[in-house]
Amino acid sequence: MKADFQNAKSCIIALSSVTYAMKAERLLSDAGIAAFIVKLEAGQTRSGCAYGISLSCGHASAAVQHLSKHGIPYSEVLR
Amino acid sequence: MxxxxxxxxxxxxxxxxxxPAVVVEEMMRAVNEYGGNPGRSGHRLSIRATEEIYSCREAICRLFGSEHPENVVFTCSDTMALNLAIKALVKCGYHILISNMEHNSVVRPVSALEQIGVSYSIFNVFPDGSEARVLASMKEALKPETRMVIASHRSNICGMTLPIEAMGRFCREHGLIFIVDAAQSAGVLPLDIERIGADVICAPGHKGLYGPQGSGFALFSAKYTGNVSELLDTYVEGGNGVDSLDPMMPRYLPERYEAGTLATPCIAGMRRGIEFVCERxxxxxxxxxxxxxxxxxxxxxxxxxxxxxxxxxxxxxxxxxxxxxxxxxxxxxxxxxxxxxxxxxxxxxxxxxxxxxxxxxxxxxxxxxxxxxxxxxxxxxxxxxxxxxx
Missing domain, CATH: 3.90.1150.10 (Aspartate Aminotransferase, domain 1)
Structure with missing residues (x-):
């Protein structure tokens, strides 16, 4: 899955905190979705410094569903 | 060692x-191998430090029965954790109950709060260990404006262990916020935040958890998951690497209370200390x-x-x-x-x-x-x- 991910177009799910980003990364890993934490560039979010998790766009909607199920607040999906 | x-x-x-030697080794590793500032940057040293911080949140949750690592707020001591919990949850006009076994880390904050219209009473625990007598003393001290109970799980001067589960039930029955000081019991006695119905468990890292001085935490219960800005006031404000354009503190735990750089070597040492306790x-x-x-x-x-x-x-x-x-x-x-x-x-x-x-x-x-x-x-x-x- 990691090789697929590296070759696929990547999306970023922006999260409200670095702690939620860590939690999201581990939850997705447990669910078999490869993702890793990234610091978002200035201007990528409205509120300034933020973290997100980067993953294959093909997994983005499943990831968002999974995170919502576990009560992880995310602000947006950056494509 | x-x-x-x-x-x-x-x-x-x-x-x-x-x-334990493994605690000292982990602290050295934190300084020498992953000394970046956690939750600030995107480079590998910062992310590695962030992972270590999160691992400690998970270790605390495993030990205290929580499924919410984000509800662990790191502090530099149990006293700071108690101040945080008390001052975040208290409102003007509240009456607080504390036990006659409390440390000054509880007595002094509640005494200071008297200046802003908070009052407190002391209930008794007894040498015979009677649960019924403790609950009767709590009931006797109750007032219509009582909103909070703060109690040590175990005394720091004698072999008195408070009936914390029964006290938790009492708090639920009377709609009271329950803050547990686990200074002497963390790492020695089992304590499950959801089972005892505590709102917050506060503990030092450097006593029964065998971490270094400079470590401690407040673990908030599941009901404080999500947006807590209406429930919890801040008492220290500052930068923490997220929402930096917003002049207000984040609305979510733990960042709402973690202003300033976290003590990664201390937290890493505490995580390893918790593992030592769990292994033994x-x-x-x-x-x-x-x-x-x-x-x-x-x-x-x-x-x-x-x-x-x-x-x-x-x-x-x-x-x-x-x-x-x-x-x-x-x-x-x-x-x-x-x-x-x-x-x-x-x-x-x-x-x-x-x-x-x-x-x-x-x-x-x-x-x-x-x-x-x-x-x-x-x-x-x-x-x-x-x-x-x-």
Whole structure:
């Protein structure tokens, strides 16, 4: 899955905190979705410094569903 | 582990020493191998430090029955955690109940809050360990404006363990916020935040969790997951790497309360200390410490001139006593000259000393850790007899 991910177009799910980003990364890993934490560039979010998790766009909607199920607040999906 | 063959360290209720070697090694690794600022940058050292911080949140959750690592707020001590919990949750006009075993880390914050219209009353716990009498005392102290109960799980000066589960039920029945100070029980007694119905558990990292000084935390229960800005006031504000364009603190735990750079080496050491405790097992640690306590208690109870406080306790990691004709301070000094470290005085717990009737000089406290032995107890007793009777 990691090789697929590296070759696929990547999306970023922006999260409200670095702690939620860590939690999201581990939850997705447990669910078999490869993702890793990234610091978002200035201007990528409205509120300034933020973290997100980067993953294959093909997994983005499943990831968002999974995170919502576990009560992880995310602000947006950056494509 | 440090070389401690020339010392007997019986002041573990103040801070455990020595620390497990793995704790020291992990702290060194944090400084030397992942010294980036957690939650600030996107480079590997910062992310590695962030992962370590999160691993410690997970370790705390496993030990205290939480499924919400984000509800762990790191502090530099238990006192800071208690201040955070109390001041985040209190509102003007609240009446608070505290037990007569409370440390100044509870007494002083609630006393300071009297200036902003908060009041407090003290309920009693009893030497016979009676759950019913504790609940009756709590009920008697209740007022219509009572909103919060703060209680130690275990006394820092004697073998008093509070009936924390029953107290939690009492709080739920009366709609009260329940803050538990686990300063002396974390790492020794099992404590499940959701089962006891506590709102917050506060604990130091450097006592029974065998982490370094400078570590501690407040664990909030599941009901504080999500947007807590309506529930919890901030009391320290500053940067934490997220939402930096917003002049207000984030609305979510833990960042709402984690302003400024976290102490990664301390938190990493605490995480490894928690793993040490879990590997050894709480039951095993408690059982060993209680065996040392009972051995010393039995020796002291059969020694003239010595008064042991609360000798009826069978399970404890601390023992408090006085010797007639010698102040606790003089005795502690004499023991120190023989390479034995203990603590005299009031142990920051004047309420508890008053309840036990120790008198104007306080008393001498002996407190054990997982690293103490029967041989050390026997050496201590021989040294004490030499001081008192030769």
């Amino acid at each position: 440090s070389n401690r063959t020339d010392l007997i360290y019986f002041d573990n209720a103040a801070t455990t020493w020595p620390k 097992g709480l039951e095993e640690i408690e059982s060993c410490e209680s065996a040392l306590y009972r051995r010393l208690r039995d020796l002291l109870c059969n020694t003239r001139r010595i008064k042991v406080y609360l000798p009826q306790a069978e399970r404890s990691s601390v023992l408090l006593f006085n010797a007639a004709g010698c102040t606790a301070g003089e005795l502690a000094g004499a023991l120190d000259r023989r390479g034995i470290c203990v603590r005299s005085g009031f142990h920051c717990s004047p309420l508890a000393h008053r309840a036990l009737g120790t008198g104007t000089d306080g008393a001498l406290r002996v407190s054990f850790s997982a690293f103490n032995s029967v041989q050390e107890v026997d050496m201590f007793y021989r040294a004490l007899r030499e001081i008192l009777f030769k």
